[in-house]
Amino acid sequence: MPADLDEQTGIAIENLAHALAALDAGPEQIAQMRIYMTDLRPETHGVIMTRLAAFLNGEQPSLTGIGVSALAEPELQLEIEMVVSLPA
Helix, strand or coil: CCCCHHHHHHHHHHHHHHHHHHCCCCHHHEEEEEEEECCCCHHHHHHHHHHHHHHHCCCCCEEEEEECCCCCCCCCCEEEEEEECCCC
């Protein structure tokens, strides 16, 4: 895992894109997102939001940023969770 937050964000967003593709869904079907960050400050939040805005392509799901003391691995700086609404 790269140490750079921007690179970690890119990897996380790439994983989100793969998950959406597997569901045959797009950003317009994301209902909610949670971003867990080990260093939640305006500067770090801005790094993530710039990348996330491009991924969302104008869509505006419910979005929550949560500061945490640690994630599953010591080098991880963020984790992004999404809830997708699929047709029945």
